[in-house]
Amino acid sequence: MSSLQDIAVILRTYRIGEADKIVVLFTKDHGKMRAVAKGSRKTTSKLGARLEPLGLVNVILWQGRNLATITGVDVIDNFAEVRHNLDKIMMATTMLEIIDKSTLDNQENDDLFQLLTKALATLDKNFSPGILGAFCFRTLMIEGLTPQIDNCCSCNTTEDLTAFNVTVGGVLCKNCQSGQLISQQALDTLKLIFSGQLAKALHMCSHVPELRNEIESLGINTLEHHLGQKLKSHLNLTTWV
């Protein structure tokens, strides 16, 4: 049994018992961890508000034989602007779910941690509509699942790339076409995302709403294909009621 301290993003919480919570943390040095926050649902709890999903916190844990117990939390950033905007909340919760579903417990992944914290900070500062799509493809890249976008997955040609098929792992030309259609603008944006020119890619998406939707749908579909399950939090608000 030992105590450990780490920086973490709170991915989600589950209610347990009368006033406790199980908190799923994505820590910088120890990967995804689960820990109990005792009494955190009481209004008098010092931990309660500091352990809301989305928060970037400095956490102290007491590692027991089974679940760790949270003994101290300090907020580094609670991304207040994200919490005050419904569209930003929906994007941020999808990012949290992607990280939760694509990581294993206690497997350190600093690249993914940096990606998540930077994406949340960007979303907090300004509304970048294309950020969710870019986040999906950067996650795939870090996990070693970058789709092939420079040449056709079937015949290897670099001409007339018109379709994207998740099952074959990338783009297809006009002759081999299957899966969903992809625009030239979306292909150019994906190239920017994979080459690390995120600011340029987000700038392109912010001016063309259709492009943002195309990149987001491609990213979510590819991730869902690799995860083997649907992302629950990716709900379209416009279809509600």
Added chain:
Amino acid sequence: MIDELSRLPGIGQKSAQRLAFYLLKRPKEDALRLARAIEIVRGKITVCERCFTLATEQYCSICRDPLRESDLVCVVEGPQDLVAIEKTHAFSGLYHVLGGSLNPLDGIGPDQLRVRELLARVQSDSIKEIIVCTNPNLEGDTTAMYLARLLQPLGIRVTRIASGLPVGGDLEYADELTLERAIAGRQEVVE
């Protein structure tokens, strides 16, 4: 009996055993009174057709009260929240029980809640203000923002209960998020 009691929330096998032996030790009438009370409650309690809280008739006592302000509706997650607000005696309007809150991480959208029913009430009754009294957490705040987006275009005033420090608490122990909200929602001191 021990198995049945241990199904209750917060009651484990050992507590269930203790309760069972206690009921056996008490006079027979005590145990039968409890059994009768459970039977009566389960038989009589239904859901109010207007606000969806627990009721013994078609409409609950609050919805039937003509003295309540019918143009002011407080939206709560569950009947237990309604009871907590009623205890304050500070609210004289009507209620609407949503049956939970929007939780994107669990895929709970408005279809799983009584949002359609709220919209129907807003359109048929002359409601002027909706107070969103969901829990002050990510799910509760998401619900409040969603309802505001849905109802404000209909000309309804949508308000949210204030968040802040508990009475009797110490400021130095307050967390940043609560303190930030307390400062944002500050009020002028009135003598």
